[in-house]
Amino acid sequence: MDSILFTEKLSKMYKNQYAVRDISINVKENSVYGLLGPNGAGKSTLLKMLTGMLKPTSGEIYYKGEEWERKVLTDIGALIESPPIYENLTARENLKVRALIYGIPDSRIEEVLEVVDLKDAGKKKASQFSMGMKQRLGIAIALLNYPKLLILDEPTNGLDPIGIIELRELIRSFPKNGITVILSSHILSEVENIADHIGIIVEGKLWYENAIDKSLNLENLFMDIVKCAGEDNV
Structure with missing residues (x-):
């Protein structure tokens, strides 16, 4: 299986402190890559660098074997932090706004609504959506531009058990449709149930x-790594 994205010693420093240090990850095409780590480990910082939201202090990102450039963003869809939703608009209207910006046909709106199971949301405003519906709408927005790589930051945050199961099934369906997924989480069981490969980040470093x-036993492995990272920083 070929790599779609990999990094070489990627680092991000704020003032005199590293948020992410010398991270080299390798993401296989048409797979789900789970990025595990405690809160504050550097997961979001890494994903923001992969999507161009943050500029690395040092290191390289390669997409399909070539150095990352901004034109790569046409191949990437992302949901980082809160879904970028207009609360006073319906799901279709939210997607229409983006479709107009990107010059995407209305037929694509119907396609992504079906993918995330929001075709029946009708005239309900996004402000009335459950957390799970908002997450799915955020993913629909990320899917609009036919991405080859989908990056999701803590996608199950705030979801109830049913919402988590529905989102898990949705994410697992993407590789079969030619979409590689990178997702971050601090919930071990969720990543174990979704991912094909995992990376564990603690204290800004990739340990596994x-x-x-x-x-x-992923829980034992994770706790051993957290303990080693703590001792390494003493």
Whole structure:
């Protein structure tokens, strides 16, 4: 399986402190890559660099074997932090705004609404949506431009158990349709159920990266890494 994206010693420093340090990840095409780490580990910072929201202090990002350039963003869809939703608009109207900006046909709006199961939301305003519906609308917005790579930051945050199951099934369907997914989470069980490969970030460093191994006790591995990271910083 070929890589769609990899980084070499990617770092981000604020003043004199590293948020992310020397991270080299390797994301396989048509897979789900789960980025695990405690809150504040540097996951969001890394994803923001991959989407061009932050400029790295040092290191390189490669997309399909070539150095990352802004034109790569046409291949990337992202949902980082809160969904970028106009609360006073319906799901269709939210998508229409973006479709007009990007010159995307209305037929694509109907396609992504079907993918995220919001075709029946009708005239309900986004302000009346459940958290799960808002997350799905955020993903629909990220899917509008036919991305090859979808980046999701803590996508199950705030969801109830049913919303988590629905979102898990949706994310698992993407690789079959030619979309690679990178998602971050601090919830071990969710990543274990969704991802093909995982990377574990603690204190801004990548401590582990490998394919999911069902025989491996992920919780024990994670806690051992957190402990090692703490000792490393003493």
